[in-house]
Structure formats: structure tokens, C-alpha cells
Amino acid sequence: MIFNGLSEVGDDPILLVSTMYRACTNPNKVDLGVGVYKDADGVTAILKTVKKAEQYLVTHQETKGYISPAGNPDFNMAVQKLLFGDDHPALKEGRVTTIQAPGGTGGIRIGAEFIKTCKPDATLWISDPTWPNHYGIAKGVGLKTKPYRYYDIKKGEFLYEGMIEDLKQAQAGDVIVLHGCCHNASGADLSVEQWNELADFMAERDLVPFIDIAYQGFANGIDEDAYAVRHFCEKLPEVMIASSYSKNFAIYRDRAGAVTLVSATAELNKVNASHMLLAVRGIYSMPPDHGAAVVAHILGDDELRAEWEAEVDEMRSRVKEMRHLFVKQMAEKAPNSGFGYIGEQNGMFSFLTLTAEQIQSLIHDHSIFMMANGRVNIAGLTKSNIGYVTDAVASLFKS
Ligand SMILES: Cc1ncc(COP(=O)(O)O)c(C=O)c1O
Structure with a gap:
């Protein structure tokens, strides 16, 4: 036994x-x-747009055959557009890979698996406080973690200086988990100036950002909330992003999310993508289809997309x-x-x-x-x- x-x-x-x-x-x-x-x-x-997309899928979907470990290519393209906008340099340079995942959680897991593959002794620096699953996922993958100061719960104060002070102890090649917007649990976000300063600080020290963005659109708007993602991906050669569509499409149980990796070159991007897909194969083989198909349909249709943005607003x-x-x-x-x-x-x-x-x-x-x-x-x-x-x-x- x-x-x-x-x-x-x-x-x-x-x-x-x-x-x-x-x-x-x-x-x-x-x-x-x-x-x-x-x-x-x-x-x-x-959401009304989700209902419409579901109606469309019921009528037009012709098969329930497997998709692929990378998921729905239309969804992955739509995710890149939401995260990067239309003409981000990293996209033009072919340095970006997006893989559909079972929720933002699945995206974080695949990202963490890949970090473990590339640098098993990396420390994952996690904000204090944070969404507790960051620790659960790091533990599951076997990555070391350290907290950095972020928010004083007793005083209701954002601790930007404390954050920088703590991150000075990170070693080159360590990974810093950042909440892209709408920090869970404090609601306290960095200002544009602070994001800019943090990006320079991390670039100088060869620290790798892992941006968890689960609430795009809930702070100031779809594009505004992607500021950190877009800026870090311009300033740093390597960025990992986990994104969730559970909240901004209200499709929590359908498990739609993604992991996006920006690599230093297009060649490295291709190699890295192949290893991330290997991790997918070993964990769940392929992501669920429905939620991502709904998101892809809404974002691929100008009228539905405008309607969805109004719903997020x-x-x-x-x-x-x-x-x-x-x-x-x-x-x-x-x-x-x-x-x-x-x-x-x-x-x-x-x-x-x-x-x-x-x-x-x-x-x-x-x-x-x-x-x-x-x-x-x-x-x-x-x-x-x-x-x-x-x-x-x-x-x-x-x-
Ligand atoms: C900060 C943060 N990251 C990731 C997630 C994961 O979202 P999902 O339900 O898509 O896995 C959540 C959900 O609560 C979250 O708050």
C-alpha cells in the first residue's frame, strides 16, 4: 500500500x-x-458577446477533433494583439510565441516549467502580498521563491521603495513576478514612471520579468492596462507573460488563458517555443477549446469586439x-x-x-x-x- x-x-x-x-x-x-x-x-x-459567440459556435463548429498543444491559432494571435497592440517591435521581429493554456493559472504553470527547464536554480521573486497560487505553482514546479515588499496591509500603503530595495538582492537570471495591472490582492499598481524605472532597473541587472495579467481592462482600459507588458517587451530582451481571459470575458469555468514568451531573437523564439510545447504535452497535452474559441470569435469580429469593449467598460x-x-x-x-x-x-x-x-x-x-x-x-x-x-x-x- x-x-x-x-x-x-x-x-x-x-x-x-x-x-x-x-x-x-x-x-x-x-x-x-x-x-x-x-x-x-x-x-x-x-456577457452578451459571449452568448452570441457561443450561438455562432453551436451553428458553425464542425468538429470536436483535437486542436493542438499550442491551442487555437486565431486565439493566440488575438491574445498577442490584446497584449502588444498592432505594431509592437517584438512582434515585428518574430520574437514572440503565444500558447493557449487552461486559464491564466495554466499559463503561469507552463511559464514556470519553462523557467525551470532553462534555469533550475533561478529564484522566483513574488510580491508580498500576492495571489497565493503563485507559491503553489512555484512549489509544484520546484522553483525557489522569495517575497519582495509590495504593500503594507496594516497601513494601506504601496511600498515601491521597499520593492526596489528588496529586488536589489536578486541575482542576474532571477525571475520577478509582476502583476501587470489590478494587483491581486492590494489593488495598488505602479505608476507609468515607476514601471519605466523598474524596467530600466531590471534591464541593468539582467532580471527577467514574469508578468501575470489577469484583469486587463479592469483598471483604465484595454490598451492602458497593457502598458507594463508593452514597455517591458520593448526594454528587455526576454519577458514571460501569463494572461487570463476568465475575468474580462467572464468565462471563468471555461478556462481560457495563455502564456506568451518574448525571446531575444527569432531563432531563440522558435527553439524556446518547442520546449514550452513539450511541457504542455507532458502536463495536459492540449488545452480545452471552448473558452478560447469564444474569445477568438469575439476579437476577430469588429462589431463584437466593440461590443465586448463596452461590456468591459x-x-x-x-x-x-x-x-x-x-x-x-x-x-x-x-x-x-x-x-x-x-x-x-x-x-x-x-x-x-x-x-x-x-x-x-x-x-x-x-x-x-x-x-x-x-x-x-x-x-x-x-x-x-x-x-x-x-x-x-x-x-x-x-x-
Ligand atoms: C493574479 C491572478 N493571476 C492569475 C489568475 C488565474 O486566473 P484563471 O482563473 O484564468 O486561471 C488569477 C485569478 O484569480 C489572478 O488573480
Whole structure:
């Protein structure tokens, strides 16, 4: 016997929050835990453009035969256009490979496998805090990790100087994981000037960026949010990018993502692509088709693409509106609570700077569910529940 030596692993913290939310019978309960977009009615709806693309596929798709380890070529081209725009030098020089993957997670895994193949002793530098799966994937691949300072949860402060200070300890050939926009979990992003400075800093030190971009369009716009990707790919010879289409197409369960590698030359690009495909073959052989086919169809049709951009604009505007409403209500209800920073952050996530006891009180006394470290999904707020939430948070500041 071999399957008898383990003890049970606890549930993922985010799944625990969802379980607690589902089990709660308070009619006023609010879920600010799970990381999916919700609309003004609190629903994770299917986008209209996705429905149209699915109708099209049902009518026109002629086979369910295998695609290929690299996935759908139209999807891969569309991903490159979203990431790089129409005429990025790296594209013109033939230095870019994109491989469709099962979600952004699959893209990160293939990227990490390839890093392990090329430089097994590389350290993956990961922001503190981060999306916890970065550690899970690095562990799965067997890469060393080190955290770099990024955000002070207790003070609600972005730690750019601390980040640079810590990255000075990285060795040439180490890989720096960066959130391309809408940092998960803090919502704090680098400014354009800081991205520029960081790119120069990394180029000088021969550090390799691994940009994880899972929320393109949720900060300022499709092109605006690709600034870091485009700039790093101009300034550095090698860049790895993992991108997810789970959020901006709301096709979470369909698992559409990609890994994109920029190599120093077109010749190296060809060789590198062959090794990344070898990793794909050894893990899942081929990616799932449906989500990527939907994305490819929408992005390949001018009218649908414009409609989709409007849908992304709507999601972004709603989250921004909830951020501003939260800040306004908190300023009225608890003037010294200091939540102004929430209005300046990007994407769905932010931390509420509260003590562990205050967070537990929100969960247990008010049925407002969030991560134990105070990470909230702002998209869980609606005009119907925000008054209840800000009343509860404000009550923590009254003695
Ligand atoms: C920072 C970050 N990267 C990657 C992903 C992975 O997304 P997917 O669901 O497409 O695997 C997520 C999802 O939450 C994320 O927040």
C-alpha cells in the first residue's frame, strides 16, 4: 500500500469563506470574498458577446477533433494583439510565441516549467502580498521563491521603495513576478514612471520579468492596462507573460488563458517555443477549446469586439463607482476611518485596513464575508448592500 501515509489538507481559505457565506442564514449577508465580478444585481452574468459567440459556435463548429498543444491559432494571435497592440517591435521581429493554456493559472504553470527547464536554480521573486497560487505553482514546479515588499496591509500603503530595495538582492537570471495591472490582492499598481524605472532597473541587472495579467481592462482600459507588458517587451530582451481571459470575458469555468514568451531573437523564439510545447504535452497535452474559441470569435469580429469593449467598460465603471461610493459613505459615517485609498486603487480587490478582531466582527457579527487578512472584492458591493456594509464598518470606529 502507498496511499495511506497522508493527513488531510485544510480547505483553501477562499473556499472556506464561500462555504461560510453559503451556510449563513442572515438575509443581509454580503459576500466580499470570492474573486469574481458581480453586476449591479450581485450576479456573475454571462456577457452578451459571449452568448452570441457561443450561438455562432453551436451553428458553425464542425468538429470536436483535437486542436493542438499550442491551442487555437486565431486565439493566440488575438491574445498577442490584446497584449502588444498592432505594431509592437517584438512582434515585428518574430520574437514572440503565444500558447493557449487552461486559464491564466495554466499559463503561469507552463511559464514556470519553462523557467525551470532553462534555469533550475533561478529564484522566483513574488510580491508580498500576492495571489497565493503563485507559491503553489512555484512549489509544484520546484522553483525557489522569495517575497519582495509590495504593500503594507496594516497601513494601506504601496511600498515601491521597499520593492526596489528588496529586488536589489536578486541575482542576474532571477525571475520577478509582476502583476501587470489590478494587483491581486492590494489593488495598488505602479505608476507609468515607476514601471519605466523598474524596467530600466531590471534591464541593468539582467532580471527577467514574469508578468501575470489577469484583469486587463479592469483598471483604465484595454490598451492602458497593457502598458507594463508593452514597455517591458520593448526594454528587455526576454519577458514571460501569463494572461487570463476568465475575468474580462467572464468565462471563468471555461478556462481560457495563455502564456506568451518574448525571446531575444527569432531563432531563440522558435527553439524556446518547442520546449514550452513539450511541457504542455507532458502536463495536459492540449488545452480545452471552448473558452478560447469564444474569445477568438469575439476579437476577430469588429462589431463584437466593440461590443465586448463596452461590456468591459461597464464592468470597470461599476467597480470604480462602488469604490467611490464606499469612500464617500465611510467619510460621512466615520470621518477618521481613513479609507480614501480605496478610491485610488485598481481592479476588484483591496484590503480593508482593520485589525484581525475587527475583520472577525464583520464576518461573525454582521455576516459580511471576506478574507481573514481583510482582502475584499469590491465587485461584491451593490447599491443595495453598500449602506449595510458601510454602517457595519463605521460601527467598528465608534467607541
Ligand atoms: C493574479 C491572478 N493571476 C492569475 C489568475 C488565474 O486566473 P484563471 O482563473 O484564468 O486561471 C488569477 C485569478 O484569480 C489572478 O488573480
